[in-house]
Amino acid sequence: AGQYQSGFITTQGGNLLCRKIIHLITNxxxxxxxxxxxxxxxxxxxxxVALPAIGTGQAGQNPxxxxxxxxxxxxxxxxxxxxxxxxxxxxxxFQMTMLTDFYESMKKREDSDSPSTESxxxxxxxxxxxxxxxxxxxxxxxxxxxxxxxxxxxxxxxxAKVDATESWxxxxxxxxxxxxxxxxxxxxxxxxxxxxxxxxLQRINxxxxxxxxxxxxPQIKINGINRDVYSISLEVQRMIxxxxxxxxxxxxxxxxxxVEWRYPGSNDSFVAFDKLTNMQLEHAKVFKKPYLNVxxxxxxxxxxxxxxxxxxxQGKSINLQRVAKDKGK
Numbered sequence: 001a002g003q004y005q006s007g008f009i010t011t012q013g014g015n016l017l018c019r020k021i022i023h024l025i026t027n028x029x030x031x032x033x034x035x036x037x038x039x040x041x042x043x044x045x046x047x048x049v050a051l052p053a054i055g056t057g058q059a060g061q062n063p064x065x066x067x068x069x070x071x072x073x074x075x076x077x078x079x080x081x082x083x084x085x086x087x088x089x090x091x092x093x094f095q096m097t098m099l100t101d102f103y104e105s106m107k108k109r110e111d112s113d114s115p116s117t118e119s120x121x122x123x124x125x126x127x128x129x130x131x132x133x134x135x136x137x138x139x140x141x142x143x144x145x146x147x148x149x150x151x152x153x154x155x156x157x158x159x160a161k162v163d164a165t166e167s168w169x170x171x172x173x174x175x176x177x178x179x180x181x182x183x184x185x186x187x188x189x190x191x192x193x194x195x196x197x198x199x200x201l202q203r204i205n206x207x208x209x210x211x212x213x214x215x216x217x218p219q220i221k222i223n224g225i226n227r228d229v230y231s232i233s234l235e236v237q238r239m240i241x242x243x244x245x246x247x248x249x250x251x252x253x254x255x256x257x258x259v260e261w262r263y264p265g266s267n268d269s270f271v272a273f274d275k276l277t278n279m280q281l282e283h284a285k286v287f288k289k290p291y292l293n294v295x296x297x298x299x300x301x302x303x304x305x306x307x308x309x310x311x312x313x314q315g316k317s318i319n320l321q322r323v324a325k326d327k328g329k
Contacts, residue, residue, distance in 0.1 A: 007036055019046070030054050030066050034073035041086045042077075048088035053098055063098045067105035095324065099286055178229040180222045182236050186243045187211070187218040194239055201232050252279040262321040263296050263310065270321050281305075285322070 009023045022040065024033050033054060041049045054070065055061035074089055093099055152169060156162040190198075190211070198220075202209045207224030209232070220236055222229050252275035261281045262270035273281065277294055284292040285305050292303045294310070301310040301318075308320045 007033060008040070010040075018050075020044075022049075024054065026055070026059055028055070028059075028061065030061065031069035031073045034070050035077060038073065038077045038086065038089065042083055045085040047085060048090070049086065050090040050092050052092050053095070053102075056095065056098060063101040064105065067098070067102045071102075071105050176225055178224070178226045180229050180233045181219055182222070182233060182240070183215070183217045183219045184240050185217045186240045186247075187220055188213060189243050189247070190239075194243075197235075197239065201235060205232060207232055248276060248279075252276050255279045255282055258325055260323045260325060262323065264318050281320075281322075 007025050007027075009025075011021050011023065013019050013021055022037055024037070027033070034051065037049065037051070051070065053063065053066055056063050056066050070091060077083065077086075077089075091102065093102060152166075154162050154165050154169075156165060198209050198211075201207070205224065205228040207222055207228045210221040210223075212219040212221065222232050222236070224232075256275045256278055259278075259282055261273045261278050263273065265271040272278070273294070281292060281294065281303065284303075289305055292305060294301050294303055296310065296312075296318075299312050301312050303310045303320065308322060309317050310320055311317045
């Protein structure tokens, strides 16, 4: 049996991956309800809570109004100095069309002095635009490097010949030196693993590697012998692409659990798109793009995001399906 409180009932988590479920008694006071839930979680020393877009299902409330009220309640709660236990508040948006409403609501708070507000907006942006927010203060870093000096002693018949030889040696050194700068937002996501790889590359090659995280976008500067700079630059680009790929796969997996796009298969059945194409289609739909080019069974198709029709290069059209796996409550 559930435990009744003012406005809600708390039950066990059952088969869900949570300790408790708080069932709200429906009313139109979304801000008040969210505030009560947050204080209940704090009182019971829960560390995290996930909230759906309350009232946007059968209750039929305006999503923009719900977004404003939910975020107002969360921001006001986060500003209270007495909050000690509840650390994470997630808003789970099942209906992708509501993402714009919540984004606009968060954007209105962008100039707020609340760290919690900035965190909400950063999290939303990171999901769609792929920029991973730094958890700490940005700083520059020069990887530790032992420099071995080489001394040339030049003897000659005259000072002019000595000077000419010195100039010739300097020219040879400069011709072998190269500096390459790689700028990319993904560099901000470099952690201990990537730093260790860079340190190894610097140790076994004749280069100096410098990370500039204060710049936007962050940069990596590589100085040294031409061939070493070229090879290390390729390795850095590979590391950047790997991070981007992992982030894209993670976002695609999350979105695939919410909505699934399908194309016609055999025997009147439908086949799900791969997860990355699924994400591209959904993002195009949410941000109201008219068309998107995709590949289906090794053929090129142009998808009309309004009619959900896909047309190939020969003008043949097929109907796509967009299936929401969960409805807002």
